[in-house]
Amino acid sequence: MKKVVTIVILLVFLCIKLNAQENGVHQQSTVYEWPKDMLVKHKLDNWQDKKFGMIIHWGLYAVPGIMESWTLCSEDWIDRDSTISYDAYKKWYWGLNKQFNPIKFEPGQWARAGKKAGMKYLVFTTKHHDGFAMFDTKVSDFSIAKGPFSTNPKADVAKYVFDAFRKEGFMIGAYFSKPDWHSQYYWWSKYATADRNNNYDIRKYPWRWNQFKNFAFSQIGELMHNYGSIDILWLDGGWVRPLETVNAEVLSWGANIPKWSQDIDMPKIASMARKAQPGLLMVDRTVHGEFENYQTPEQKIPDAQLSHPWESCMTLGGAWGFVPNDQYKPAGIVVHKLVEIVAKGGSLLLGIGPKADGTLPDEVFNRLKDIGAWTALNGKAIYNTRITKNYNSGQTWFTQSKDGKTRYAIYCLNTDEKPMRSISWQGNSPAKGTPVTLISTGKKVDWKDVNGKTTIELPEGLSGDKANIALAFEFMPDAEN
Structure with a gap:
């Protein structure tokens, strides 16, 4: 009976429409503040020379091949079978850590394919909203290094990804989700998980929120101290922010905004991170101010040219992570988007998703090869340019x-x-x-x-x-x- 239920759950969620992800899209900030730190300014200028990067979404969601993390979230746009309890689904999803065993993981192949495509920088998901760490964190047992892949020499996945791309000359970016839906300090099992936000009143339980702040600080600290040179800390989950930064722009997203502040003390995080990684670019997405060193409109290109640094993050297929039978954009479409983005002053961060075994779909390699056929001959008009x-x-x-x-x-x-x-x-x-x-x-x-x-x-x-x-x-x- 248990096997039947699992199969039903898989079938239901394999059928979720990919365009549902649009509800999780981060909009673009309308305010930009230039950095004052000269080391950050220098690195930002260097990053603006690169123009074309790769973002890799890889985690538990690759096992069944579904949308990344969001099916855990109880919001109206998530379409689940009403005969399956929400608690049962969460238990099943988080239980995928016992199955995730990417024995064919070879990040060197990913890095070489990206380099041939003309990509110059990497952003790798060290942890998405579901809380599953793709690095050997010491403050949680919920990681790739603690499951069936733990005995593999490459169990500390992020280390080997960063090393492989660094070897190919890439700038290195660490994606990190500020919210953590697996943590009892963010989604406390005492209460229902109504939406993407933390599910308890921080004003009533300040101790619990302080524990979460310490947890996030510790994990980011691990990434900043234990994984070599990091150029970009790419922070996702823009609803986790000080209450005073919630403006009309944020309210227009349509997401529920709690009455309390989900402040995780970004000044403290930035101070620690930049002490370990001088000149580090901070990308606190949509939280305009000193910790959003460049803006990140998602799945779209701004209507007009912008004079400050920005990046359009887009998927190569229809999903951020791997889903079966995904439809990948032709090389011509990607190149045309790259050209428009660069002419408008931005960079293109193109999203791909490895399969659960650690390999990339053949179609991804083919698309990257075709894109590279153009960038290899015409990159002079793209790289190291300005508007x-x-x-x-x-x-x-x-x-x-x-x-x-x-x-x-x-x-x-x-x-x-x-x-x-x-x-x-x-x-x-x-x-x-x-x-x-x-x-x-x-x-x-x-x-x-x-x-x-x-x-x-x-x-x-x-x-x-x-x-x-x-x-x-x-x-x-x-x-x-």
Whole structure:
């Protein structure tokens, strides 16, 4: 009977629509505060050079192949079978730690695939909202290093992930969920778990909340002290925040806001973390202020260019983690998003999810390979660039070198676009008499400018090649541009 119930639960939750995840999406802050620490400023500038990163969601949810963590949360948008008790589901979900045994875990393959795709930085989920740690934490038994994988030499998963990506030259980011739904200090079993927030009045039980603050501080401390050089502390769960930071913007999300403050003392955390990791970038998502060193709009691109640092985090497929039969975006769509994001001043953090055995789906490798075919030839127009005032003209997006002496124009080809003899854009004219180079070939192209409209004569054989899903050009800009 128990086996039948488990199968029913699996079938129910494998059928949850992936777009339900939109309810957990973090919106973008509308206020930005530049850092004052010179080491942080230097690292932030270095991060802005990278432009393209990988975020990996991997945890218990990979075992049944379902949406990450959120099915534990009792909110209206979570669609569960009413014949299955909520408590039974939580017990089943957290019991997946006894099954999670990724014996094919080889992070070097992930890192090499990311590098070939042109990715330059990593964000790895050391712990998601469900509280399951993907590192060998000493303050909890609920981790990958305590279950059936504990005897494996790579049981301290985060260490080996960070080491593998560091070896390939990546900046290293540690994702950490501020809420922890497994902790009795956050979701206390004395009360029902009504939603994503902590489920008791902190004002009545300050001791319990202080225990949670100590718990979060300790786990972040482990990550900052025991895992080598860390460049980014990427904190998720923006509803865990001081009450005074809850403004009209936060209320517009539609999530329930408690009457008490879920303050975990970010100044104390930042002081400890930056003492261990000087210049560390803090990304306290959506909590505008000194600990949100760059903004993180999720699954979308801002409508207009932004002059401060930001990153659009998007999934390669329809889910953050692994789900069976996921539909992955074609390389052309990813490249076009990357181009638009960079022209608007941001970076693209692309999400993938390994399977429960530790391998990546073949489709993920194939997509990353195809993306890399473009970045390998055209990366000059993406990496180490900065924004231009006039950043878009139809299908063409513009970037420039950091010194402003070189301009780049990137024309995004439609997937069904027929071979063309020429393309045009308005504004961003090349300086008169100077060459325009097609970056993918290194060859000069013929061009003309009439009343601010630049027309490029294209060589034959460009359309239909995966490396030419977007055409990048290099030129010296006219002084009036």
